[in-house]
Amino acid sequence: MNKNSNAYIFIYASLMVVIVAVVLTMANLSLKPLQQKNIRNEKMIDILSSIGIQADADNAQELFNKYIKEEIVINEQGDIKGVYRDGKLVEGETRAFEIKIKEELRKQKKTQDGQFPLFIADKEGETLYIVPLLGKGLWDEVWGNIAFKDDFNTVYGANFGHKAETPGLGAEIAEPKKDGKKVFSDQYDGKKIFNDAGEFVSIECVKGGVANQSKIAPEHGVDAISGGTLTSNGVTDMVRDCLVNYVEYIKKNK
Amino acid sequence: MSKSEREPLFSAKNIRLLTTPQVKENPITKQVLGICSALAVTVKVEPALMMALSVVAVMGIGNLVISLLRKSIPNRIRIIVQLVVIASLVILVDQILKAYSYDVSKQLSVFVGLIITNCIIMGRFEAFAMGNKPWPSLLDGLGNAVGYGWILVVVAAFREIFGAGTITLPGVGTVNVLTWFVENTSYVNNGLVILPPMALFAVAVIIWYHRARHKELVEEN
Numbered sequence: 001m002n003k004n005s006n007a008y009i010f011i012y013a014s015l016m017v018v019i020v021a022v023v024l025t026m027a028n029l030s031l032k033p034l035q036q037k038n039i040r041n042e043k044m045i046d047i048l049s050s051i052g053i054q055a056d057a058d059n060a061q062e063l064f065n066k067y068i069k070e071e072i073v074i075n076e077q078g079d080i081k082g083v084y085r086d087g088k089l090v091e092g093e094t095r096a097f098e099i100k101i102k103e104e105l106r107k108q109k110k111t112q113d114g115q116f117p118l119f120i121a122d123k124e125g126e127t128l129y130i131v132p133l134l135g136k137g138l139w140d141e142v143w144g145n146i147a148f149k150d151d152f153n154t155v156y157g158a159n160f161g162h163k164a165e166t167p168g169l170g171a172e173i174a175e176p177k178k179d180g181k182k183v184f185s186d187q188y189d190g191k192k193i194f195n196d197a198g199e200f201v202s203i204e205c206v207k208g209g210v211a212n213q214s215k216i217a218p219e220h221g222v223d224a225i226s227g228g229t230l231t232s233n234g235v236t237d238m239v240r241d242c243l244v245n246y247v248e249y250i251k252k253n254k
Numbered sequence: 255m256s257k258s259e260r261e262p263l264f265s266a267k268n269i270r271l272l273t274t275p276q277v278k279e280n281p282i283t284k285q286v287l288g289i290c291s292a293l294a295v296t297v298k299v300e301p302a303l304m305m306a307l308s309v310v311a312v313m314g315i316g317n318l319v320i321s322l323l324r325k326s327i328p329n330r331i332r333i334i335v336q337l338v339v340i341a342s343l344v345i346l347v348d349q350i351l352k353a354y355s356y357d358v359s360k361q362l363s364v365f366v367g368l369i370i371t372n373c374i375i376m377g378r379f380e381a382f383a384m385g386n387k388p389w390p391s392l393l394d395g396l397g398n399a400v401g402y403g404w405i406l407v408v409v410a411a412f413r414e415i416f417g418a419g420t421i422t423l424p425g426v427g428t429v430n431v432l433t434w435f436v437e438n439t440s441y442v443n444n445g446l447v448i449l450p451p452m453a454l455f456a457v458a459v460i461i462w463y464h465r466a467r468h469k470e471l472v473e474e475n
Binding site: 002004008009011013016017023024027028031034035038039041042057095168 | 312326327328329330331334336338342345346349350352353354417445449450
């Protein structure tokens with residue numbers, strides 16, 4: 001057959017596409033369970049890290065089961081829509097762990113019926129509430145988890161992650177916690193999200209440093225990252241926009 | 255070709271296919287290809303190493319596949335065929351990294367996908383694999399990928415040591431290497447080294463040194 005004839009080229013191209021499609025589909029299907037396990041493990045590691053538990057891929061599941069006593073789903077009105085306890089769904093339809101915050105935030109914006117996850121942890125007798133966060137940084141998504149003490153006002157710990165922030169600048173929000181070194185997320189420890197009058201004020205990243213201004217009270221502000229202003233603003237917005245959905249729940253259950 | 259005439263697998267000519275791309279014909283320093291990824295993944299050693307390994311895999315297998323197909327590929331769609339081969343190999347590498355080395359795949363993120371646009375690969379397919387037998391093509395692919403890879407790792411080691419004061423190796427984790435200087439002198443890590451421009455400077459210095467050593471590479475004008 002003439003190699004330069006149209007028929008040959010068409011047959012060649014079609015055959016090639018079919019073979020490639022089969023190979024890639026097979027690879028995708030056979031590797032999918034492992035990949036999904038990795039993603040779940042990472043989510044557990046992130047949640048645990050906000051309450052100061054260092055886990056790795058091997059013990060994530062085990063530690064998660066040990067510390068996270070209850071997962072609940074709430075809506076903006078503060079109603080409980082689902083409860084997951086001791087490995088089974090007690091109430092509602094979805095487990096908080098499976099909720100995709102991105103979709104819920106979009107739903108919330110459109111029709112006000114978003115449902116948000118809340119993790120309740122028990123660390124050495126202390127009850128901690130963990131709220132997962134998701135927002136937009138400078139280049140792409142930023143996310144995090146913020147843990148509160150049992151007054152649901154004082155921050156116990158927080159951690160952040162990002163997809164594509166500038167290394168050395170915005171990416172510093174995800175600097176892993178180290179002994180003896182204060183990183184960005186450590187600043188959140190002990191901050192408060194409600195003021196003395198009980199109004200929700202969130203926690204803001206302050207450009208130029210909290211100590212050098214008087215607009216934001218020190219317990220509601222952290223130092224923004226120098227050179228990472230837009231990422232810091234993204235974190236401020238994320239913390240506020242996610243936490244605002246929990247305000248009613250907190251007020252009801254205080 | 256009868257058996258007696260067949261070239262030994264590791265003849266001097268074949269060995270040269272592996273060795274010349276390391277220094278003399280290095281794809282980065284001589285041909286100045288693949289610079290984009292050389293800037294992007296060289297902040298830490300571990301991702302640079304994984305990137306290098308991924309490129310070795312894609313390029314070795316890719317060159318082999320193209321060489322096996324070379325007589326059947328219609329000339330008019332040869333670039334498309336080459337692209338399909340690269341793209342599918344890259345997707346395979348990406349999937350495998352996501353399954354077995356999730357942390358690294360997160361760090362490499364889009365750059366694994368960008369192997370597709372790594373011009374070294376297309377360059378070798380077009381320049382070598384389309385006109386040579388499978389075995390030399392495999393060697394040529396591996397040689398060029400390793401030549402690309404070691405530059406990547408050298409630049410990454412330089413940037414990580416002077417930018418962050420650490421070395422991150424797979425299986426070992428992050429090791430502080432400049433602790434003594436940080437504790438006993440007023441030494442601070444250089445933030446510029448972490449930023450992409452420094453990779454350009456580092457690659458440029460390597461190219462400069464390389465051309466100074468090999469005068470025949472210097473262009474006339």
